[in-house]
Amino acid sequence: MIENVLLQIHEPGETPMPHAGDEALAVGIDLGTTNSVVAVSKEGTPEVLRDENGHGLVPSVVAYAPDGSAIVGNLAKQLLLMRPETVISSVKRLMGRGLADVKSISGTLPFEVVEGEGMVRVKIAGKELTPVEISADILRALKERAEDQLKYKVEQAVITVPAYFDDAARTATKDAARLAGLDVLRLVNEPTAAALAYGLDQQAEGVYAVYDLGGGTFDLSLLRMEKGVFQVKATGGDAALGGDDFDHAILEYFLEERREKFGEEKLTTDDVKIALVTARMAKECMTENDEGDFVLEFNEKMSKHTLKRENFDELAAPLVERTIEICRNVLEDADTFPDEVKGVVLVGGSTRVPLVRKRVGELFEQDPLADIDPDEVVAVGASLQAEALTVGSDNLLLDVTPLSLGIETMGGIVEKVIPRNTPIPVAKAQEFTTYQDGQSAMAIHALQGEREMVDQNRSLARFILKGIPPMTAGAARIRVTFSVDADGLLTVGAEEVTTGVSQEVAVKPSYGLSDEEMAEMLRDSMVHARDDMEIRLLTEARVEARRVMEAVYSALHIDGKLLNEDERAHINVILNKLDETIAGEDRHAITAMMEELDRETQVFAQRRMDKGIEEALTGINVEKLENAIES
Amino acid sequence: MDAQSSNMTLRNDHSGLHPCWSCKGPVAEADLFCETCHAVQPPGHIDHFTRLGLHQVYDVDVDGLERTYFELQRHLHPDRFAKKTPKEKSLSQQQAVSLNEAFETLKDPLLRADYLLQVLGEDGISHDHTVNDPALLMEAMETREALMEADSVDAVNGLTTKARRDVRDCVKSIAAAFAEQKLNEARKLALRLKYLTKLLEETRQHKARLVLK
Ligand SMILES: Nc1ncnc2c1ncn2[C@@H]1O[C@H](COP(=O)(O)OP(=O)(O)OP(=O)(O)O)[C@@H](O)[C@H]1O
Numbered sequence A: 001m002i003e004n005v006l007l008q009i010h011e012p013g014e015t016p017m018p019h020a021g022d023e024a025l026a027v028g029i030d031l032g033t034t035n036s037v038v039a040v041s042k043e044g045t046p047e048v049l050r051d052e053n054g055h056g057l058v059p060s061v062v063a064y065a066p067d068g069s070a071i072v073g074n075l076a077k078q079l080l081l082m083r084p085e086t087v088i089s090s091v092k093r094l095m096g097r098g099l100a101d102v103k104s105i106s107g108t109l110p111f112e113v114v115e116g117e118g119m120v121r122v123k124i125a126g127k128e129l130t131p132v133e134i135s136a137d138i139l140r141a142l143k144e145r146a147e148d149q150l151k152y153k154v155e156q157a158v159i160t161v162p163a164y165f166d167d168a169a170r171t172a173t174k175d176a177a178r179l180a181g182l183d184v185l186r187l188v189n190e191p192t193a194a195a196l197a198y199g200l201d202q203q204a205e206g207v208y209a210v211y212d213l214g215g216g217t218f219d220l221s222l223l224r225m226e227k228g229v230f231q232v233k234a235t236g237g238d239a240a241l242g243g244d245d246f247d248h249a250i251l252e253y254f255l256e257e258r259r260e261k262f263g264e265e266k267l268t269t270d271d272v273k274i275a276l277v278t279a280r281m282a283k284e285c286m287t288e289n290d291e292g293d294f295v296l297e298f299n300e301k302m303s304k305h306t307l308k309r310e311n312f313d314e315l316a317a318p319l320v321e322r323t324i325e326i327c328r329n330v331l332e333d334a335d336t337f338p339d340e341v342k343g344v345v346l347v348g349g350s351t352r353v354p355l356v357r358k359r360v361g362e363l364f365e366q367d368p369l370a371d372i373d374p375d376e377v378v379a380v381g382a383s384l385q386a387e388a389l390t391v392g393s394d395n396l397l398l399d400v401t402p403l404s405l406g407i408e409t410m411g412g413i414v415e416k417v418i419p420r421n422t423p424i425p426v427a428k429a430q431e432f433t434t435y436q437d438g439q440s441a442m443a444i445h446a447l448q449g450e451r452e453m454v455d456q457n458r459s460l461a462r463f464i465l466k467g468i469p470p471m472t473a474g475a476a477r478i479r480v481t482f483s484v485d486a487d488g489l490l491t492v493g494a495e496e497v498t499t500g501v502s503q504e505v506a507v508k509p510s511y512g513l514s515d516e517e518m519a520e521m522l523r524d525s526m527v528h529a530r531d532d533m534e535i536r537l538l539t540e541a542r543v544e545a546r547r548v549m550e551a552v553y554s555a556l557h558i559d560g561k562l563l564n565e566d567e568r569a570h571i572n573v574i575l576n577k578l579d580e581t582i583a584g585e586d587r588h589a590i591t592a593m594m595e596e597l598d599r600e601t602q603v604f605a606q607r608r609m610d611k612g613i614e615e616a617l618t619g620i621n622v623e624k625l626e627n628a629i630e631s
Numbered sequence B: 001m002d003a004q005s006s007n008m009t010l011r012n013d014h015s016g017l018h019p020c021w022s023c024k025g026p027v028a029e030a031d032l033f034c035e036t037c038h039a040v041q042p043p044g045h046i047d048h049f050t051r052l053g054l055h056q057v058y059d060v061d062v063d064g065l066e067r068t069y070f071e072l073q074r075h076l077h078p079d080r081f082a083k084k085t086p087k088e089k090s091l092s093q094q095q096a097v098s099l100n101e102a103f104e105t106l107k108d109p110l111l112r113a114d115y116l117l118q119v120l121g122e123d124g125i126s127h128d129h130t131v132n133d134p135a136l137l138m139e140a141m142e143t144r145e146a147l148m149e150a151d152s153v154d155a156v157n158g159l160t161t162k163a164r165r166d167v168r169d170c171v172k173s174i175a176a177a178f179a180e181q182k183l184n185e186a187r188k189l190a191l192r193l194k195y196l197t198k199l200l201e202e203t204r205q206h207k208a209r210l211v212l213k
């Protein structure tokens, strides 16, 4: 509000000086398995950023040119048919995944993955790249699209992730954004973003289900929407279930027919990539038609395949039923019956599949709402949240943890510390003890998932709390704290309570990139990485210095009387000097001046405390006093 | 927001004044924002009731509690601090964490009873691992049996309605016991509530299995 007024007080023809950083806009990005979308919201009006042909969707496909440069989007998609060895799609399926995870994804994969520790690497165009780097290329393209259209520098974004993404996949997404030169204001869950866009647009009130079936992931969230509050009650999903799996099912069906016709065939990764394009076309065709003929050609052999409604529904049924089962579980978790759900919002391209609509309608006993664009609604919600975070908003998003978080205990059993569907941010502590006399270290192993045993869950991180002073077994009290922030990211801390020996780790390793790897990539990706870092530190110092100045001004306004004229003049001089350094470019000077201000206001601070205590003792309410001053 | 935020401060304890981390002016333990410079404060060491603006009583208007919770989150949630300094971001997260914990505890009749007992210096109910109330055990067994035999939605609905009514009555009795300072009685009733809540959950699950086929 106030900003608007200020902006109007300038003479015509005179441009107001923007504060540092004000000229930048924050965007919302839906980084999808199949398609990505970037949107921006200004004064509450969201807008999808489109290409010259009006397309908002950017295919999440990357082609690598011989010089190593990345081509993203429709052009890359076309190159897939011509030069499959240089093109990669659906890389989101690999985010935060290890080799074993990838091998367990069903079907023939259109990736050539490389053996190794931690997150998988993909062999593409003769190089080995991490999913994080490839995603960063997609994000860079979206950033460029936004900058070209908005004529602004875009450095901040809200990025959406599947609600069911685990910690490793979330961290990987944030890392990708960093590589692309984007500061992630917040990771928002895709169904929550969709609900925000839908709810604000339709003035929806009540409990709604958001069913999001995209290219690679499935989420179901139950939310209560009410007067600007979007409260997630429960969420569930499968981070490896989406339209891609329908494509794989169709492809397997076609390949089986080919095998019958031609006998055993060996398929290369490139063949699979091309065949999957046909399979997807067949699937999408079956949305409008009840029958279609499709042709596959490789190994110099051509085959024709017919797909009928019954065949397709039979192939799709197991996948659709898996989503329905998840819906049931979420309803149960939220203690909600289908008839208590006021509306079902469909999100994601795969919700166009007729069988999906039919089964969802049957489960919730109502026709799903189709009056939104299932492809763009997530990005629209993200852009609204980006505006809310930077400009402000009265809306409130309250989300939950999708998966339980726990710790390994004796016998390989997982003890839950934070159960799934707990509102975030959250912090919970659990105490453990040593089991040997004189034990000086303790291994902490954090896991994510619902199962009982360690190896059935996802390992997030391991670390060792060292330096426990020798005590008899059972005497040490080790308090392990799990904190999940508003992005859904976990930090684990461990402390020996009696002595205060402590350690804290932002959960990273297991399937992530190490700090060194990340640093190296940042170096490679940004020629001016160093300058960028300097600018960032300078901006941070300025923000901090402004806060300090504001604080001192507020104090002077209320308690200025506690100073004599000389003292007040002295503080004013330092305030002016600090103001000057803020206008300059030297962050060390800013910090030094802040320290000086701190020193020189200590006496003032002491007098203010004394006055406060005196008033408290004589029962004068500070609020009353303040009102008296103001009136 | 600032004008409102000073209204949001819950200051009923003037003894524990300490300097604001930002402007060094006096702030009370329960203050969310500094009166002087409006900087967000670390969550004070106050009980859940005080945090949500309530007296330490069992009888809580859950709708009102939720309104207070939303209102406080509107001011404290990390989404409101995206443009602030790292220190303020971190404090807002701590505040939101404390608020979530307080709300999750107080909105639930069972957790609230358990927590209030502890606030009043009694053992919580998780202290008891065994229930030695023969009447309660008997009742539990009979109801379980009835539930096992219920094979239609109507039959389960009947049991659900009864379980709901039992829960409601039990919550009322707990409130009465707390009001009359009969803490042992409150504790016994809270154990009963624990069982009734579990039973209600089981009937819902049972119904879910029948309905969601
Ligand atoms: N008409 C259609 N009929 C059937 N499926 C369709 C149709 N149109 C698009 N799809 C499928 O929708 C999927 C892409 O949906 P969408 O763009 O919502 O996914 P995404 O956001 O990229 O993925 P995710 O959210 O899982 O990361 C693809 O599998 C595509 O084949």
Ligand SMILES: [Mg+2]
Pocket (backbone or CB within 6 Å): A030, A032, A033, A190, A214, A215, A348, A378
């Ligand atoms: Mg999507």
